[in-house]
Amino acid sequence: MEGIGSFLPILAMFAVVYFFMIAPQMKRAKQEKKFVNELKKGDKVITKSGMHGRIAELNDKDSSCVIETMSGKIKFDRSAISMEMSKKLNTDTATTTK
Incomplete structure (x- = not known):
């Protein structure tokens, strides 16, 4: 015991x-x-490094995506996208457009 x-x-x-x-x-x-x-084409996202853009292409083969910014297109790994910041960006734009 x-x-x-x-x-x-x-x-x-x-x-x-x-x-x-x-x-x-x-x-x-x-x-x-x-x-x-x-994630789907056309989603507005923010990367963990702070880059803002819209998803232009998704590649399932290497788990990457191409993000279109105002200065061009950049290829990122999907894990580089910030979940919290992207969700906040999309909820803020949804409430301001109403």
């Missing part, structure tokens, strides 16, 4: 780490993967 009591704090610590660190990170990774898979 004493053996179980000594492992209880370690188990509780592992549960806290899992629910506050590991589970939210897995949820976020799942959301980002869904966002990347739902």
Whole structure:
């Protein structure tokens, strides 16, 4: 009985780490993967480096996309697109056009 009591704090610590660190990170990774898979031609996006543009082409073979900016077209990896900033950009433009 004493053996179980000594492992209880370690188990509780592992549960806290899992629910506050590991589970939210897995949820976020799942959301980002869904966002990347739902990108389509014509979407307005912002890259993680701050480049604004519109998706001109999507390439499933190497998981890249071509983003058209005011100064030309640039090829990026889809993982370089910021989910938070792109969603914010699209919700802001949707509310201002109404």
